[in-house]
Amino acid sequence: MEDQAYSSLVEIAVNYGVPISTVTLILVLPIVVTIITFFRQIVGIKAFGIYTPAMVTFAFSGIGLQAGNLSKGVKYGTAIFVMVILVGTLSRILMKKFRLLYLPRMAIVITLVSFATLGVLIAGGAKNRTGLAEVSIFPILIMITLVEKFVATQIEKSSRTAIILSTETLIISIISYYIISWQPLLSFVKQYPIIILLTIFVNIFLGRWTGLRLIEYFRFKDLINGKNAPKK
């Protein structure tokens, strides 16, 4: 990595004291959000909007860096993700009986999730999985805030939708995480950061795409095949 060629833009940033890891993160963010838009517009995977999957991707990336291992990022990240969703659901079910207003109820849910997270970290440390115990606060906070999205969806839509959207978020985040951890790509963006602006054109294309999404071919497959068409 040391003898990697940086573009002058990245050089300037680094010389002014911006950490190279921060520069890289900022440069791959447009790629991550473009991947997420692609999944939404072309594939039809919704996830929790654009912000949450992007953040979860970076949480994975943060955990992976800490653990010094690509697959550990996914492993620990998914573990925390699933735990947050599980505890979030459980505490929401518990809260139901109390008939509380929305914000206080959410505050209690987050409190319980926080403690559960601490428990997982301690358990990780106890089992000598130092990678898990030493995860920095940034990815953990992201994961905890995920619970609000999740619980809000449970209330507004349904638990089913919330679970589907969480799973979709997890899938998109893992895919994005692997893409942005790919060394040749990272070297490339540091060398030619301007190329990142091309994602704007990709998004203009995606924003004007009116074709059926991939999952809509499945949703409407009987219609397309005319399987249940009324007999004439």
Place this chain on the structure above:
Amino acid sequence: MLPKSKDILGMNARNLIYIRPNNLKSAKRLADDKLRCKRVLKKARVPVPRLIKSIKTQEDLDNFDFSTLPNSFVLKPNFGFGGEGILVVYGRKKGNENIWVKANRSQVTEQHLRTHVKNILDGSFSRTGTSDIAFFEERIRLYPGFKPYAFRGVPDIRVIVYNRVPVMAMIRIPTEVSGGTSNLHRGGIGVGIDMATGVTTTAIQYDRVVEKSPNGLLLSGIKIPQWKEILELAIKAQDVSRLGYLGADIAIDRENGPVFMELNARPGLSIQVANQEGLLARLNRVEGLKIKTVRRGVALSRNLFGGEIEDEIEGLSGKRIIGTVEKIKIIGRNKKEITVEAKIDTGAGFTSLGLELAKELGFINTIIAYETIYSEQGGWDKLKKLSTKERSLLFKKVPYLIDTAIIHSSHGTTYRPVVKVKVVMDKKTIPARVTIISREHLKYPAIIGRRNLKRFLVEVK
């Protein structure tokens, strides 16, 4: 691309082509504001559920006397969506002023209602999460015809209106899994509706085709009452709301008939599965049309999108549909069968056969004998002076002739022999008395007239 996929409206196209340019922000805001909708629609003489009381602030709530509420009502959040936060109360508990009963027989106390109103005011159910208004309105009473199908709730009819034409419709039926709401994503059943007749077609639950309701009733063939009025209401609502692409939700009250429930600026796509047809194809057909009146919009919709009307009429009258030109079989003398293309002509009374065809069917001797007598008598100009009885005596000896007929047509009046054959049309055999045409040139060797079309309906293309 699969062949039929271009007819289907997907999420991308719905948002970009239909919602974005047609549903302006101000119109969408109106759709989301249930109380304003109510006012605006009422002003335009669209029937809506009566407002009992709206509660805007904590102060309103503190000052509200719950005992003034009627026995049955609905409590709704003004900016709610997806049917969230709606509380339906069916009756008061006997002998108790401030305890009501829900559809599932659970009790609702004044305290329950207060907490619910407070949650609404705090924005727990609003689209944006900001503070909201709660209101009580009259409860729609279930139309008896829908009673067997609906579980603890009232079905509503969703009509998609575009360019003042109702393009597709379905009825949404609450089920046990949907908890008495008619939202499809919660497990309500959607049943497609034939636009011409208002009769239901295919049913779906969770986007999959089902035939029967959970309690085993067939879901197709349900007749929606006051169908024309429902379509009219939907168009009127579009005019008032200025939502160019509108999902109109209309319920039917036992006494008041169709009542407008809600405007929807982002109607879902499942309606296509319920109708087993793509929306995009239908939307394209009404694009750019100038629809001057509500009635015109209704008529156009019923004509364009009444796909099942053929089956429907066959089912009702036992009549079959045929085109204006049909391949038919004629059985003549000695069971001689000939298949020809015939013109189906409801303007003609008699069925007529051309000379050549009649000869082939074994009536050659009939024709020769008839023609001989006809010319001997000096043609129609002379024959018309005789009485019917005198004429029939003259032709009595012609073989296989059963009658003669005077035919008035645009070509003038002709006198023709009548013979007996059998006509096989659309797998039905009809005994027919047919005339033989000798002096006119015929485009089709046979013309089927009204007398033999009693069991058919002719579709004019």
